[in-house]
Amino acid sequence: MGTVQGTHWAGTASLGPTQVYQDEWATFTFTLQNAASGSLDVYWIFSHFCWLPSNQGYYFKANDGTPVSVPGGGSRAFSIAIRVSQTYSGSCTVATDVSGQAVGDFLQETVRWNHVISVIIPPALTVVATANPSSGSAPLTVTLSAQVSGSVYGSSITWDFGDGNSGSGPSVTHSYSYDGTFTATATATDGLGRSSGDSKSVTVYQPLGAQAAATPSSPVIGAAVAFMCSVSGGIQPYSVSWAFGDGSYGTGKTASHAYATAGTKTATCNVTDGSGASATSWVSLQVLGGSGGGGGNGGAPGAVSESGLFLIPIGILAAVVIGVFVLLRVRKKGSLRQRRSRAAGTRSRSGPLSEKTKTASFTRFCPECGARSNAEFCSLDGTETKSQET
Numbered sequence: 038m039g040t041v042q043g044t045h046w047a048g049t050a051s052l053g054p055t056q057v058y059q060d061e062w063a064t065f066t067f068t069l070q071n072a073a074s075g076s077l078d079v080y081w082i083f084s085h086f087c088w089l090p091s092n093q094g095y096y097f098k099a100n101d102g103t104p105v106s107v108p109g110g111g112s113r114a115f116s117i118a119i120r121v122s123q124t125y126s127g128s129c130t131v132a133t134d135v136s137g138q139a140v141g142d143f144l145q146e147t148v149r150w151n152h153v154i155s156v157i158i159p160p161a162l163t164v165v166a167t168a169n170p171s172s173g174s175a176p177l178t179v180t181l182s183a184q185v186s187g188s189v190y191g192s193s194i195t196w197d198f199g200d201g202n203s204g205s206g207p208s209v210t211h212s213y214s215y216d217g218t219f220t221a222t223a224t225a226t227d228g229l230g231r232s233s234g235d236s237k238s239v240t241v242y243q244p245l246g247a248q249a250a251a252t253p254s255s256p257v258i259g260a261a262v263a264f265m266c267s268v269s270g271g272i273q274p275y276s277v278s279w280a281f282g283d284g285s286y287g288t289g290k291t292a293s294h295a296y297a298t299a300g301t302k303t304a305t306c307n308v309t310d311g312s313g314a315s316a317t318s319w320v321s322l323q324v325l326g327g328s329g330g331g332g333g334n335g336g337a338p339g340a341v342s343e344s345g346l347f348l349i350p351i352g353i354l355a356a357v358v359i360g361v362f363v364l365l366r367v368r369k370k371g372s373l374r375q376r377r378s379r380a381a382g383t384r385s386r387s388g389p390l391s392e393k394t395k396t397a398s399f400t401r402f403c404p405e406c407g408a409r410s411n412a413e414f415c416s417l418d419g420t421e422t423k424s425q426e427t
Contacts, residue, residue, distance in 0.1 A: 088122035190228020245271030271310030
């Protein structure tokens with residue numbers, strides 16, 4: 038508050054605010070208190086702020102030729118919004134000229150009043166955004182928070198979640214329904230109109246999945262089985278464990294195991310990802326009895342091995358060949374006996390033969406020798422046996 042003293046009129050004045058920030062839009066109010074008992078007509082009020090050129094300023098009351106009245110002993114306020122300099126800081130002198138005329142006075146008089154304000158450099162406006170959790174399997178619910186510092190006259194916060202959705206407030210919750218990498222951005226705007234932002238990346242994965250497989254699916258007792266657990270989605274690293282269904286266990290995406298007993302076995306792979314999510318898959322196997330009979334290798338009694346099954350047709354074929362050979366030998370012996378009987382009958386009917394006749398009569402093909410011969414008959418070992426005359 039200061040004195041405004043003229044020759045024909047007097048009063049007091051004030052200007053506020055007395056402290057402003059660089060580059061802010063500040064509403065200044067000039068208040069004039071009339072010290073006289075009679076009213077005061079005010080024609081115009083003009084202020085020059087230190088950051089402006091000397092011939093420039095702002096009108097609190099426009100010089101339009103129409104006065105406004107301030108009653109005796111009363112006051113009147115005049116306001117205007119002014120943008121403070123972006124570069125000036127420190128103490129700033131505001132020179133205000135008031136042109137008025139006391140009622141009943143013949144002279145309009147202009148009086149100057151000086152006042153000092155402070156221009157402050159505002160603190161930097163910063164925002165720090167956080168996301169919890171910042172990754173996970175879809176659908177993923179994330180809590181997003183923004184911490185603001187350096188704001189002047191308060192701040193408001195808006196969010197862009199990066200998936201086409203938005204929100205507002207210092208702390209919000211959003212659910213990401215599908216996989217991908219999203220950038221969630223928080224923007225803070227303070228009372229000076231300044232803005233600042235910060236972003237957090239949110240990674241959403243496909244749901245964790247597992248698929249178990251075994252080769253072969255019908256192993257024999259004691260044979261090694263190769264197990265494979267395929268993992269999809271989730272967050273690395275993965276932890277994979279196996280339960281083979283016979284009280285034995287293993288680890289890793291690939292594992293090998295041999296079963297000691299026959300029957301249906303169920304092997305299960307359990308997967309846990311980096312976020313703690315889990316998935317399970319299983320595969321069923323039919324374990325067959327091993328080779329051999331009496332249980333020395335764990336096989337069922339009377340079981341026949343593959344090698345034994347292979348030898349069965351060979352044994353049958355050998356038996357058939359031997360049987361055919363024996364049958365042919367028997368038939369050959371019977372044929373020889375018949376030829377001997379016919380030869381003996383011929384000699385008894387014809388009487389003694391001459392040498393020429395004998396030679397002609399007994400020359401024939403010998404199946405045992407494989408040649409023609411004049412032997413009476415051939416032995417089974419292929420030697421000729423001559424007939425003896427009696």
